[in-house]
Amino acid sequence: MPLALLALAIGAFGIGTTEFVVMGLLPQIGDTFGVTVPTAGLLVTGYALGVVAGAPLMTVLGTRIPRKRMLMLLMGLFVIGNTVSALAPSFGMMLAGRIIASLAHGAFFGIGSVVAADLVAPHRKAGAIALMFTGLTVANVVGVPLGTLVGQHLGWRATFLFIAGLGVVGLFGVARLIPEQSRSGDVRLRDELAVLRNPQVLLAMAMTVLGFGGVFAAITYLVPMMTGVAGFADTSVTWLLALFGLGMVVGNLVGGRYADRSLMRMLYVTLGALAAVLALFTVTAHDKVAATVTVFLIGALGFATVPPLQKRVLDQAAGAPTLASALNIGAFNLGNALAAWAGGLVISAGLGYTAPNWVGAAFAVAALGLAVLSSALERRTAGAAEAVPAADEPDRLFA
DSSP: OOOHHHHHHHHHHHHHHHHGGGGGGGHHHOOOOOOOOHHHTTTHHHHHHHHHHHHHHHHHHHHHHHHHHHHHHHHHHHHHHHHHHHSSSSSHHHHHHHHHHHTHHHHHHHHHHHHHHHOOOOOHHHHHHHHHHHHHHIIIIIIIHHHHHHHHOOOOHHHHHHHHHHHHHHHHHHHHHHHOOOOOOOOOOHHHHHGGGGGHHHHHHHHHHHHHHHHHHHHHHHHHIIIIIIIGGGGGHHHHHHHHHHHHHHHHHHHHHHHHHHHHHHHHHHHHHHHHEEEEEEEHHOOOOHHHHHHHHHHHHHTTHHHHHHHHHHHHHTTHHHHHHHHHHHHHHHHHHHHHHHHHHHHHOOOTTTHHHHHHHHHHHHHHHHHHHHHHHHHHHHHHHHHHHHHHHHHHHHH
């Protein structure tokens, strides 16, 4: 594999770290700015909504700029956003920094995937793309716990300065290691958006919103849940987040392997199991051992849905895979935003720190229902298509 892929993996590592690390720092950030934990959760929601808006916008813009230059611009935007967050004098300014950084998220993965595939021979393209995305998964095992540890000892501002430094390394790597590539050509936005007329594409993206969103309803408030309900010390948050990240790595490998064998069946199993585990978390959160096991399972089951959900969107949007991929990354983050917001609502309503788990379970059940609906519509469409020749048979007999 070319060394240039390391630059893409470092960028993915930084992006994954900044997206998830804030969940382990919400209480500290809330104390700094004098806001409640649910209000501080808007830093998760704001970032996710920024990805939703920025993924398609920056991807379309990127088709008119050489890919290497676009990747450099995206990493520069990432550095600026995290620096603003680190130095923010107010909560509003920090939220603005989070949104600035989020604009780089979706387009970096969309354009980076194309660049990674172009760097290797045709039979190694999937491996190259997977290597870039490894940075995202490793971020949840190493970057997030490390960032949380830095925040606990040096303050949360140091964490975001550290992440900005990762962005500088990624930017330098892209500049030095990625070869010059031509732009992918002008894109007619009308043609790209035409894919959204396909009901199956919309259903697949809705499954993405609700499916992975269920994970974020619980994980956004993991720190107060584990310290205030399960009884863990603040120092335990680091390894709990690492355990969650390890579950994501395992789930990603399992989901990617079995999605190619039976995609919809894999979705049925993972979404159903995710709903059950999230519901049980309202009980297991009161016991340290049970809570530890549940955190791992949520990471594993949650990320096991990612490969089949992503493949489902691409299968149904074969005419515009690049934009569809970016939009689906936005869909993941839209689900994150909605779930974090809904979880904050139930906490603010006085239902306790375990209440977001019920929200997550409801999201997962809704995603499972959409999966069943999507399959039923697909079977009906296939059956109608097979019936057309039979209906035309009498005409052929009298021809």
